[in-house]
Amino acid sequence: MNNSERSHRRTGPVALITGGSRGIGYGIAEHLADAGFDLAINGVRPEDAVSDALDKLRQRGCDVIYCQGDVASTEARVEIMQRIKAHFGRLNVLINNAGVAPKERRDILDATEESFQYVLSTNLQGAYFLTQAAANWMIVQQTEQVDFWGCIINVSSVSATVASVNRGEYCIAKAGLSMATQLFATRLGEYNIPVYEVRPGIIKTDMTAGVTARYNALIDNGLALQRRWGLPDDVGKAVASLAQGAFPYSTGQVIMVDGGMTIPRL
């Protein structure tokens, strides 16, 4: 892409995807790149460890920057937003996707406070305060640009409602993210900035690699109505349609991407 093409493209919308260099976040990034977004990709690994992923996204024709930083850190969140302001000068869509599983699955009668803090600070506190920062900036952008379009999308999990007693901290973090979605949807309603929750089921990524055999058996036995693993691409399609404004009058809603797993059955 030459300079004039790049400067032309840089009038397009910008999305920040936390945890966007692999797994579900990367699936989202691919769809947003194809939809004409420029991307700020966040993660904890150094940039040289994710350069292949960033280059593949650039090959789809978008401008991509990497914002390394731990979303659980106040300082890192400030730096992420400053880097986007310096490079793009705007932000239309925040996708809170970064997340961790407990390092060790332990029964809630035995699990540690350290693990609780690790999971909650990453999966909930990070997303909550990044949303606060992005929302305040979107409100300012709206005063400067009459046709500004912005939205916030939280990637939660079926664990927001499905109890797994060997990873209670993860379930609580996702249930909290679900309420955070409703809170910010309520607060940002007057600005017409929708906030959505996308709730995936069992998705094939590094996070689930260690439990592949267990989930293979569950899927074969009908855990979900659709008898296959979910893919990052499935979540990417849903998030991209939200980010492009396909559900403008649905703020605060949950979009299920779980193959029907959570439909109660008798």
Ligand code: NAP
């Ligand atoms: P993954 O393959 O393990 O990728 C996690 C991503 O989050 C990585 O890019 C990682 O960065 C980033 N990340 C982790 N901690 C971070 C931190 N403190 N600050 C910034 N970035 C951080 O996981 P995934 O399966 O794609 O999961 C993505 C999201 O979907 C998570 O919120 C997860 O809870 C949710 N989810 C997953 C499933 C599933 O079955 N896989 C189901 C429902 C919901 P690096 O790449 O730099 O390490």
